[in-house]
Amino acid sequence: MGITFQINGVNRVGITHEVIACFAANQIDIIGMEVRPHYIYLKIPTVAPSKVETIMQWIRQVKGIEQVKMIPYLPAEERENRIHTILTTVSEGILLLDDQLRITTINRAAQAMLKMEPVQLLHDSIEKLWGEAAVEVRRCLEEAIEVPSVQVSLLTGQKKRMTYICSYHPIIPAEKSERQGVVIVLRDNKQIQELLSTVQRSERFSFDEIVQQSANMRQCIETAKRVAKSEATVFLQGESGTGKELFAKAIHFESNRSAGPFVPINCAAIPDALLESELFGYEQGAFTGALKGGKLGLFEIAQGGTLFLDEIGDIPLHLQAKLLRVLEERKVRRVGGNKSFPIDVRIIAATNRNLADMTSKGLFREDLYYRLHVIPIVIPPLRERKSDIPMLAQYFIQKVCRATNQPMIPLTHSAIRALQSHNWPGNVRELQNVMERTVYLCLEQEIGAAHLYFDTQQDRAESDQDFSHSTPKLLKEQMDYYEKTILIRALKEHPSIRQAAAYLGISHTAVLQKMKKYQL
Template identity: 35%
Template sequence: MLNTPRPSELMQLQPTILRFTQMLSAVLKIDAEVVDADLVRIAGTGPYSKFFGKKLNTSSRIFRYILETHEEKVVVKSRTDPLCEGCTNKNGCREMAFLGVPIMIEDRCLGVISLVAFSEESRERIKDNVQLFSDYIKHIAQIVVSKVVEKNSNSDGLDEVFTNLIENMDQGVLVLDENNRVKYGNQPALNNLNITQEALHSIEINIQPLSLHNNEMKGHQQHIISLGGRQELLVGQFYNAHGHQLFLMAFHQPNSALMIPDHEPQFATVIGECSKMRQLKKLITRIASSPSSVLINGESGTGKEVIANAVHNLSDRSQYPFIAINCAAIPDQLLESELFGYVKGAFTGASTKGKTGLIQAANKGTLFLDEIGDMSMTLQAKLLRVLEEREVMPIGSNKAVPVDIRIISATNRNFQEMIATNKFREDLYYRLNVIPIHLPPLKEREGDIALLINYFLEHHTQKIGVTYPGISAEAMRRLNGYHWPGNVRELSNLVEYLVNVVPEGDPIDVDLLPPYFEQTPEASSPQELLNDDCSMSLEEMEKIRIEEAISRLGNRKMVAEELGIGIATLYRKIKKYGLSNHRAA
């Protein structure tokens, strides 16, 4: 009868060591492996996440070196290291870098904990953080070693090992039970939450992802942590270990003093807690159920369609279509057919089946007409008839179709000037402007920039599929001090750019901001100069604004989008103001 070898001391703790190894890999974002003194794999991640309990089948020169010398070994350039010479697996080896630490009890080596890089990015992470990673692994090894002898036949103390590991992590960690109640938090977590260990057990704590629509996404996300009657916004991720759920907090956290955005579904994307936005939300709530027309006025990029959507979602029409169309983006002859539709054979090139117009498609719902001020006088007359008669006449038809719609329109134009110069019908204006809503520019929304930055960081990291980054205090200060001529749209575009260029694991700092953020908030900006000169004409202000946007964006299409005008209109204004020599693609 063959004698079965007794499992090594590390193999007797294999479930615990495997959990520690997986956690180590998740925190450091490097694959990890643990072998015992007989070169038997105890735990591992990535390519080493299988064949536990099996002896390594390669020459394992580096492991043997650590086991024999009891010293750690770092290899940042594989194949050229002296230990790799003569290795039978040298040509087929995929390891690009290695950091191994012995697991020691007095003068006896129980095994090796190692980090292994399989990509150039991981190799650079090991190379740039050798001492930090080494200290981290040594600490884990000490915790395991301190308990390994007494744990050979007794599993009752595993929780103590687990708690010791978490307590000594630099990363904030909360431990939740099967009912998602918080059982324990280490000191960094308590510091992030501004709470004591005693208070942690005496109040109800709830953790919810900020983006409720995508709580299955892996990696760091923003979470709302409710502590009794208080809420904090923290970045972290959930991780299953040792029969519990861990909430691992990211090292870079948003400003804990931020107010949590309103999470009522109808206001999910209406981000803002300044006094003007709070008043706006109250107004939307009051007028949402009315059938009366709404006219939203505000600068380009302030989010007029977002407000229109909120009105629709709060109304009795929310189960029916919300149809949006930009009147400035479609040529006049096409806009008529888009809005009113046409019958078979109505004009040359018309579809043989005819077409249902957007007004008819929005029946029982809401029709949102953005940039209504760009609509021609002819179409204005037809739209007025729709509002008065509540019926639409498709092109080429002699039969009107009844419609039940609510019209919400938006503009950044001055209607009084347009009416005075016969560019907009006064009777239509009064029909559209039954309930006026003014959307303030971003520069007037004190305190909302930080909220919007964190909202767009969450939105764009989810969309792109990258890790949520932090943002430094100085970068936030500069963003808060900027005048935002492109309003919320400009802020969203900038955050999307920053999310794409920030190195993974790093916070967004001032060195990533575009050059025009180098000036301090106290320095004079073009917008401030405009505010200081009350005698400046509208044309002079328009010229300076276009000039500033061209200089900053360098792309005429982006300039036109930011200013809320068509590209052809932009070219006319560039020629009018003699800006042709300014560089813009």
């Protein structure tokens, strides 16, 4: 163990030399030493207490010495102990490399992930273990840049190939004179799933949080609750804005998979060229621009949990065949790969389209339709459950008032009648927008019918207060009104967003942007 001294005094030339001479005169070896302004730290082998007292007396006689005391460790040893504790306790795998990319330190977590002992790793070049993937490690060292979240496939000590997510951080001294090495942070799929689960546990959603009091919504919730514990595929059908994703979340968190990830994807919002790689992932070099090490697909990310396929009706036909194969075989093969990976994922699909009609027209595969249409739940539009409108409106008002730290603003009877008379083409999402806008713009102590600001002003209902609605006067208002009308007609007449876009002569992305603009 040894004995460590902390000696402090004035900062003068030669004082350290005189202190060292005290130990030499008493024939005591120094096995460690650190010097900083006003402080000298010395470590010696263990000696008799009487000899310790003698040496301390000698040191106190040196001119300028103010205090001599014993401490447990040298400052460098204390720092090393702290670093060792951190490396031992963190759940991520940590590998420290020197400036030649040789492994100098590896923590327990990394040993467990790689299924290797330190003797198999220490002092070896990372290129021996990482192979071609080590090019990113070398780039980190040579360019002194962080390289986050790189997917690496490695052969473990059990001769089994596994995929890890690695981040590389250069070690740069304070003087920035030369690079000293690289820190590798290693995570395996299990850790990534646990991180997702931790985040989602804080975002848990239950059926009790779906605001409703109508009979048809209660029936939907009862059906969803009954099937939540099963592994059956659930098919949610309803207009945009009715709350299909809320139902999907509630089913997931009510299921036996609630500890696993809930992974949503809007199939209509991703271009065809990217949708396949998003769903199934890809191998390194699968196409130009592919990440080194490849990329996990959403099926693999959702392992042990639920994959929510929103707007399933917008998946192109060539991907429908691959999706059907994955659902039937319970295996997924990445783009550019020749190996299939088993998956353990529950599927919840949703659409605002009539898939049965699309199937009859050859726009959606019949076999995939029946594979997904196991437990159908049709969520009614807001116009068919008007008894829910007052409760929902009050809920959204309370939410905005709480967020803006203002007192609750009540709704008058005339306002409620106006809300219930509106057609609500945007459903609950439109109601939320109307109530948020109304709270921000209303300067009164209560919200009357005249204070409601609907998306389509001509649809505001009559109330106790007689109020009228003028058609848009400004050119921009008229242009927006007609553009919205044309867009609604095109979406009603065509079974998918892509076909509506082709009919209008604009891109699929442009249609999505206009739908967002008009909250369709």
